[in-house]
Amino acid sequence: xxxxxxxxxxxxxxxxxxxxxxxxxxxxxxxxxxxxxxxxxxxxxxxxxxxxxxxxxxxxxxxxxxxxxxxxxxxxxxxxxxxxxxxxxxxxxxxxxxxxxxxxxxxxxxxxxxxxxxxxxxxxxxxxxxxxxxxxxxxxxxxxxxxxxxxxxxxxxxxxxxxxxxxxxxxxxxxxxxxxxxxxxxxxxxxxxxxxxxxxxxxxxxxxxxxxxxxxxxxxxxxxxxxxxxxxxxxxxxxxxxxxxxxxxxxxxxxxxxxxxxxxxxxxxxxxxxxxxxxxxxxxxxxxxxxxxxxxxxxxxxxxxxxxxxxxxxxxxxxxxxxxxxxxxxxxxxxxxxxxxxxxxxxxxxxxxxxxxxxxxxxxxxxxxxxxxxxxxxxxxxxxxxxxxxxxxxxxxxxxxxxxxxxxxxxxxxxxxxxxxxxxxxxxxxxxxxxxxxxxxxxxxxxxxxxxxxxxxxxxxxxxxxxxxxxxxxxxxxxxxxxxxxxxxxxxxxxxxxxxxxxxxxxxxxxxxxxxxxxxxxxxxxxxxxxxxxxxxxxxxxxxxxxxxxxxxxxxxxxxxxxxxxxxxxxxxxxxxxxxxxxxxxxxxxxxxxxxxxxxxxxxxxxxxxxxxxxxxxxxxxxxxxxxxxxxxxxxxxxxxxxxxxxxxxxxxxxxxxxxxxxxxxxxxxxxxxxxxxxxxxxxxxxxxxxxxxxxxxxxxxxxxxxxxxxxxxxxxxxxxxxxxxxxxxxxxxxxxxxxxxxxxxxxxxxxxxxxxxxxxxxxxxxxxxxxxxxxxxxxxxxxxxxxxxxxxxxxxxxxxxxxxxxxxxxxxxxxxxxxxxxxxxxxxxxxxxxxxxxxxxxxxxxxxxxxxxxxxxxxxxxxxxxxxxxxxxxxxxxxxxxxxxxxxxxxxxxxxxxxxxxxxxxxxxxxxxxxxxxxxxxxxxxxxxxxxxxxxxxxxxxxxxxxxxxxxxxxxxxxxxxxxxxxx
Numbered sequence: 003x004x005x006x007x008x009x010x011x012x013x014x015x016x017x018x019x020x021x022x023x024x025x026x027x028x029x030x031x032x033x034x035x036x037x038x039x040x041x042x043x044x045x046x047x048x049x050x051x052x053x054x055x056x057x058x059x060x061x062x063x064x065x066x067x068x069x070x071x072x073x074x075x076x077x078x079x080x081x082x083x084x085x086x087x088x089x090x091x092x093x094x095x096x097x098x099x100x101x102x103x104x105x106x107x108x109x110x111x112x113x114x115x116x117x118x119x120x121x122x123x124x125x126x127x128x129x130x131x132x133x134x135x136x137x138x139x140x141x142x143x144x145x146x147x148x149x150x151x152x153x154x155x156x157x158x159x160x161x162x163x164x165x166x167x168x169x170x171x172x173x174x175x176x177x178x179x180x181x182x183x184x185x186x187x188x189x190x191x192x193x194x195x196x197x198x199x200x201x202x203x204x205x206x207x208x209x210x211x212x213x214x215x216x217x218x219x220x221x222x223x224x225x226x227x228x229x230x231x232x233x234x235x236x237x238x239x240x241x242x243x244x245x246x247x248x249x250x251x252x253x254x255x256x257x258x259x260x261x262x263x264x265x266x267x268x269x270x271x272x273x274x275x276x277x278x279x280x281x282x283x284x285x286x287x288x289x290x291x292x293x294x295x296x297x298x299x300x301x302x303x304x305x306x307x308x309x310x311x312x313x314x315x316x317x318x319x320x321x322x323x324x325x326x327x328x329x330x331x332x333x334x335x336x337x338x339x340x341x342x343x344x345x346x347x348x349x350x351x352x353x354x355x356x357x358x359x360x361x362x363x364x365x366x367x368x369x370x371x372x373x374x375x376x377x378x379x380x381x382x383x384x385x386x387x388x389x390x391x392x393x394x395x396x397x398x399x400x401x402x403x404x405x406x407x408x409x410x411x412x413x414x415x416x417x418x419x420x421x422x423x424x425x426x427x428x429x430x431x432x433x434x435x436x437x438x439x440x441x442x443x444x445x446x447x448x449x450x451x452x453x454x455x456x457x458x459x460x461x462x463x464x465x466x467x468x469x470x471x472x473x474x475x476x477x478x479x480x481x482x483x484x485x486x487x488x489x490x491x492x493x494x495x496x497x498x499x500x501x502x503x504x505x506x507x508x509x510x511x512x513x514x515x516x517x518x519x520x521x522x523x524x525x526x527x528x529x530x531x532x533x534x535x536x537x538x539x540x541x542x543x544x545x546x547x548x549x550x551x552x553x554x555x556x557x558x559x560x561x562x563x564x565x566x567x568x569x570x571x572x573x574x575x576x577x578x579x580x581x582x583x584x585x586x587x588x589x590x591x592x593x594x595x596x597x598x599x600x601x602x603x604x605x606x607x608x609x610x611x612x613x614x615x616x617x618x619x620x621x622x623x624x625x626x627x628x629x630x631x632x633x634x635x636x637x638x639x640x641x642x643x644x645x646x647x648x649x650x651x652x653x654x655x656x657x658x659x660x661x662x663x664x665x666x667x668x669x670x671x672x673x674x675x676x677x678x679x680x681x682x683x684x685x686x687x688x689x690x691x692x693x694x695x696x697x698x699x700x701x702x703x704x705x706x707x708x709x710x711x712x713x714x715x716x717x718x719x720x721x722x723x724x725x726x727x728x729x730x731x732x733x734x735x736x737x738x739x740x741x742x743x744x745x746x747x748x749x750x751x752x753x754x755x756x757x758x759x760x761x762x763x764x765x766x767x768x769x770x771x772x773x774x775x776x777x778x779x780x781x782x783x784x785x786x787x788x789x790x791x792x793x794x795x796x797x798x799x800x801x802x803x804x805x806x807x808x809x810x811x812x813x814x815x816x817x818x819x820x821x822x823x824x825x826x827x828x829x830x831x832x833x834x835x836x837x838x839x840x841x842x843x844x845x846x847x848x849x850x851x852x853x854x855x856x857x858x859x860x861x862x863x864x865x866x867x868x869x870x871x872x873x874x875x876x877x878x879x880x881x882x883x884x885x886x887x888x889x890x891x892x893x894x895x896x897x898x899x900x901x902x903x904x905x906x907x908x909x910x911x912x913x914x915x916x917x918x919x920x921x922x923x924x925x926x927x928x929x930x931x932x933x934x935x936x937x938x939x940x941x942x943x944x945x946x947x948x949x950x951x952x953x954x955x956x957x958x959x960x961x962x963x964x965x966x967x968x969x970x971x
Contacts, residue, residue, distance in 0.1 A: 045069065058149070063149045065080065065149045068147075070143055072148075074100050078100070081151060086179075088179075091171040091172075092169045092170055103126050103130060116136045121192065121195040123188065133195040135147040135202060150191065152183060163177075237253060237327070244270060245269070247266075258303045289326060290317050293316065294317065296313070313331065315328055372396070375389060395627060419577075424459075424462050425458075426571075427452040427490055433470060434473065444482050446484050449488075456490060456571075459577075460569065460573075468541045474537075476502070484503065497571055499568075501567075502557055502558065502562060504561060616640050617641070617733045617737070619636055619661065619662050621642055622654075624670055626646070632720070640729070648670075648676060655690070660690060663692045664693050666696075667707075674694055679711070682711040689736065693714045694707055713732060762821040776809055824836055830857075831857070833869055834853065841876050847888060851892075857892065860894075864950075867948060871946045874922050879903075891904075899947075903944045919944075933946045
């Protein structure tokens, strides 16, 4: 078969099949947007191998697939002899054209083919020719096919010799390989290239169609899984005639129809009768025009029940194939809940309004008589302080009530803006002037930047409230020595007011949240500043009523905070603007400044108990008025020490060791909750009763605080009788408990002395009588051993003598354990040295002894107790073979003596040692000393410290007569 015949057959066969399988028109392919992932799959060498191998063998050409840069993708199919031998003899680096042996210049066949979209033919210096066929789809360049490695005519010797020399290969062998190839004319090579181009487009189309079909199948499967998996929403489609064409399980659950029942039915069966026309005419046309439309309306189920549905109607597809997709859910319960919430919100607003009105009446009746009494004069200082306390806190309560009333009016839409002609610059200066006394007290600098005049039409009371709120916040958060700046200026038809401070600042993520109701920058029980969290929220709503804006911005110096208010200088058109003199709300101004004023802590009240030995109560309360009130209540019976935050309370508790602590929960620096935990970490304070003051009626918090170590709590408002009763009961209980513990300690100490005396007497009896008797018997046995005695008698006497010797040794050891005689005769040092030597021989643990040479003799009780501490500690050490070394150190001064036993790898808390450790702890405590056991990763240290006889004489005087009689006996 000739090459031309083969070409025709291949074009009619394989190429036709490729086109049929691709089934894509040029117009369809022109819209293809091929991603990198799809390009890699289209040029996958494994997919091209079969068709390229078939073409290469049939056409007797070398064929290869390349990327857009001309690099080979996969292998070269059917390489020709001359090229293959040259490449085998002289491999080429991965640069340049893979088919050129010696190109005249850089081969650009692939780039030219992709640039022109046509076949490009080139020939290298050896005479080998190849073609580059572009691969593109929809106008997008993918790569190329290169074919050739053939001679257009019979090879010429001279060019082959030059190329062989350049490549460093044998010219003769290169010539022999070249003449084996059958030349292919340029016309034939061009024909092959055209056929290859036709084939590659058909094959690309087929591969694209296969990939597309697979992707569509995957997408369809995912869509179906999604479509059927949505159970909380009804998803269905309908054609332009409103016949249902798809139906998911969520639709079956919502409407009650199965897919078999509803498919092909008119979708109007799902709509209430009144909405059928509007559904078809209005909503479907809107979906056609806009693409999709949201709706809410009544729908009907299979059983005839109705429900309120919210959904989306979307237009899908184009032309005659266009359908409408519906996403529907039941919102009946949701709308009822929203309606209930709106009703609840309305009732809450009404309640706030009513309760605010009801509270204002008794507050007026409190403040009125107090003002009248203070203005009348002749009031004693103590009575005046009480009345000023009532007035100050009643004003604070009134301000909170006013905030709640304003809040309810704003929620109900009943807050009106009453415009008046004002000088905004003067209003700003007057608001700032109210804080002059505060600037002097705190050492804060207040800068005012305002023009001489700035006429505006505003609601004066509301804007004044806004200014007072911003200024009070600025002074509240600015530390002593800081700066506050308030500035106002006109900008076109608007006024700009800025309030800046040098306080801690506001994090950027919180600058919007601080305007939410009840939101505070500092939360938790240890916040530094109080408040309701309504001030900035009300200020924003007041500004919004004017058509202005308020926000927190980045301060100029990147530190502190900056609030910026924008207000229109003119009232809205048609608004009634009054022309009345300004009447500032001095009551609100005084209250705002009074809250910030730092009142000196109430002086400790003087009373009958102040200078006596009355029980000590530590009061920790951050509110100065509350602190003074409770302190005055307690001062008649107790010595009261006051603290104003949790940290100060903790420090004073360690300083004064109170009989009871009374503390608030919400305090700056350290909350009461945290203070309780910290106090319970100190052993000397672990038995001090703590009573908490709380305004929160929170059962979970109360249980948690009782679990943390508080004894009780009192809810505010406080009843003085309840305070006195609970404080008195806890202090009396603690004192009785301490008296009982001290009596037990004294009794324990006396019993230990009796125990020591008995041990000493038993030891003396064993040593002086029993051991001496045994020694006499040994002598008698020794005398009975005569030369005339038989061997049997001699053996019996020797065994008896050895047994008596062992008994004597055991009795001496027992006597020494009961009471070491060296302690009485030679003192502590000799007794310790002897005991340590015996311990080393028995246990193999090296123990060093460090005892001052000039320590001298100590009181007998102290020497015996220190010896017992060492003895018990070493006995515990002997149970641990892993310990190789330990140390015993004795120390002392003019007031006390002590001992330390330290060992690495010595674990604490051994069950067998707990009784012994407890006994020596009680022995040390009976002498007025302390025993501490410190355990760590490296080991344990036992430390005992005992005071010298002054403390012992005091304890001796306190001994019960019964114990003294027992000791004397």
